Amino acid sequence: MACARDPNSYSEFDKCIVTFLDWNVRINFDDHTIGGFAHLTVEKKVENPDNLVLDIRDITIEQVTLKETAASLEFEVTNPSNFSFGSKLSIKLGSIPGKSFTVSIKYVTSTEASALQWMTKEKTKGKRQPYLYSQCQAIHARSLLPCQDTPSVKFPYSAKVQAVKEITVLMSAERLGTEPAADSPNEVVTKFSQKVPIPSYLIAIVAGDIESRQIGPRTRVWSEKEMVDEAAYEFAETETMLKTAEGIAGPYLWGIYDLLVLPPTFPFGGMENPCLTFVTPTVLAGDRSLADVIAHEISHSWTGNLVTNRTFEDFWLNEGHTMFLERKILGRMHGESLSQLHAHEGWNNLKDTVTDLTRRGHAPFTRLVPDLRGIDPDDAFSLVPYEKGFSLLYHLETLLGGPKVFETFLRAYIEKFKYQSIGTQDWKDFLYQYFASEVKYQKKLNSVDWDAWLNGQGLPPYNPKYDTSLADPVKALSQRWIEASDEQLDAFSPEDINNISSELIKEFISLLFLANPPISLAKVQHLEKVYNLNQIRNSEIRFKWQRLCIKVRWEESIPLVIQFLNEQGRMKFVRPLYRDLGEWDVARPKAIANFMAHRQEMHNTTEQLVAKDLNLE
Numbered sequence: 001m002a003c004a005r006d007p008n009s010y011s012e013f014d015k016c017i018v019t020f021l022d023w024n025v026r027i028n029f030d031d032h033t034i035g036g037f038a039h040l041t042v043e044k045k046v047e048n049p050d051n052l053v054l055d056i057r058d059i060t061i062e063q064v065t066l067k068e069t070a071a072s073l074e075f076e077v078t079n080p081s082n083f084s085f086g087s088k089l090s091i092k093l094g095s096i097p098g099k100s101f102t103v104s105i106k107y108v109t110s111t112e113a114s115a116l117q118w119m120t121k122e123k124t125k126g127k128r129q130p131y132l133y134s135q136c137q138a139i140h141a142r143s144l145l146p147c148q149d150t151p152s153v154k155f156p157y158s159a160k161v162q163a164v165k166e167i168t169v170l171m172s173a174e175r176l177g178t179e180p181a182a183d184s185p186n187e188v189v190t191k192f193s194q195k196v197p198i199p200s201y202l203i204a205i206v207a208g209d210i211e212s213r214q215i216g217p218r219t220r221v222w223s224e225k226e227m228v229d230e231a232a233y234e235f236a237e238t239e240t241m242l243k244t245a246e247g248i249a250g251p252y253l254w255g256i257y258d259l260l261v262l263p264p265t266f267p268f269g270g271m272e273n274p275c276l277t278f279v280t281p282t283v284l285a286g287d288r289s290l291a292d293v294i295a296h297e298i299s300h301s302w303t304g305n306l307v308t309n310r311t312f313e314d315f316w317l318n319e320g321h322t323m324f325l326e327r328k329i330l331g332r333m334h335g336e337s338l339s340q341l342h343a344h345e346g347w348n349n350l351k352d353t354v355t356d357l358t359r360r361g362h363a364p365f366t367r368l369v370p371d372l373r374g375i376d377p378d379d380a381f382s383l384v385p386y387e388k389g390f391s392l393l394y395h396l397e398t399l400l401g402g403p404k405v406f407e408t409f410l411r412a413y414i415e416k417f418k419y420q421s422i423g424t425q426d427w428k429d430f431l432y433q434y435f436a437s438e439v440k441y442q443k444k445l446n447s448v449d450w451d452a453w454l455n456g457q458g459l460p461p462y463n464p465k466y467d468t469s470l471a472d473p474v475k476a477l478s479q480r481w482i483e484a485s486d487e488q489l490d491a492f493s494p495e496d497i498n499n500i501s502s503e504l505i506k507e508f509i510s511l512l513f514l515a516n517p518p519i520s521l522a523k524v525q526h527l528e529k530v531y532n533l534n535q536i537r538n539s540e541i542r543f544k545w546q547r548l549c550i551k552v553r554w555e556e557s558i559p560l561v562i563q564f565l566n567e568q569g570r571m572k573f574v575r576p577l578y579r580d581l582g583e584w585d586v587a588r589p590k591a592i593a594n595f596m597a598h599r600q601e602m603h604n605t606t607e608q609l610v611a612k613d614l615n616l617e
């Protein structure tokens, strides 16, 4: 049986809890493995625990010793519930005196480790050195090291990582410098320290030929040399974002805030690895227009990384609060109307996601708090926890008296639960407790249909009215396109979009995409002729535009979609596009052939999920 308190982990953290990790490993680019020691300091939660139970996946355990006595400890690896996502490592403890002890686990990862993406140097931009990066969320840390791979357990860590000296190693931690490797003149050891307790999913590592630029008092941006100046320009607003976030959420407690721009296969927009946010290169738009991803990842420094979801069933606590903070930062920096437009767009995306998940037989994943027993969290991942979570918080803010009241609550929530892992019930109890002082608040809270919001499938009981006035010019333009007959298209000219920001061009295309009945193929072809939309490199616009082309079944767009699919691997773009192509009889064989030809170089999570999206596995 999986541990009763986290359906996605075997670790019995009610008996023993990891309180510190000292990681001492070597990266082997020749055979694509990481090997060495995980020294885990463990605190007993019960009198005489029989075993320390950890999660592993595709890891070979070579030896386990008790650090205090150097005695070998017996262990066994089992998979009692046939999880498709890992095994149970039980280390027999016998009678160990004291409240805490340290186990030293000698192990090596597999070349198939799901957390790790290995690239040969030929696949990198600079083609000088191979590259390695990790993605541990949700439950891939167990393929990188034996651990209690549940967000219920948080621990600080230190690390020493050995690699060839041409390669720079970074982690989700402060970098303390390098020292020569004892056993190899060509290698160095890089030392790290993360003093704030973190869940296993925030352990992160990157190793490659990367360099950095200082872009703020606590921020360097890292990437391969070919992209680093572009990235420095794109993310120049980072310090202002950090300060704005601190004004809302409280002091930033992680010291440095660095950014790493990854190779295009990175599957997400960003990942909030502490001290070192990972970012996709698809946000390098050239005009800073996609930097909301950075506001999002910065926000996680409070919601997610300080206050952490107890299990991935409570993922909305991380993502809903983070969307809420992200849009507050945006509002403070660029005006409330832009924030409102993003919220409106988010609501439309939620509607789209709910319809799509329901149509594909995944309605249970539209719940704010899903049941993840027996489910790989990667399979349940969608925009729902982000946008339904945001909607709930925005609804509560409006109900309880607006930003002044609710932002004070938000800060108190962070203060109350920082350094902890909590569940939805803890959040709700605190909400009621915080607003207990006045009957009017209690009445308002009691008017919320909690069961529908937290457990209901589909859209929440809510009909938001966001201010979309910023989009008025493109609303008018899209209306003209929708209402024009195919014979009246000469009335449109390139000047129509001359002074329109990329944000609003995206909204313009979204409005055309949502038109019901759908606009004609002739109109879409004319849109391209007049506005040259195929030339736009902004990834968000490209994505929306290509979905519109597929929707109207424009066959000539298929090679362009395939080109975009092969240029980058962000799942937000790749999965819907593959699904769209897969559902169109003309495009399906081409999509499958392209997937087969390129699956080897895709990120392994993306590869597996796209295979499911195309109904191949």
Ligand SMILES: CC/C=C\C/C=C\C[C@@H](O)/C=C/C=C/C=C\[C@@H](O)CCCC(=O)O
Pocket: 137, 138, 267, 268, 269, 270, 271, 272, 312, 313, 315, 370, 377, 378, 379, 380, 381, 382, 385, 570, 571, 572
């Ligand atoms: C209800 C869902 C339950 C659990 C899912 C938890 C983790 C899923 C796993 O697939 C990891 C997700 C990591 C996300 C990281 C960053 C996102 O903010 C990216 C959002 C999409 C994008 O912008 O590309």
Ligand SMILES: [Zn+2]
Pocket: 296, 300, 318, 319, 322
């Ligand atoms: Zn997030």
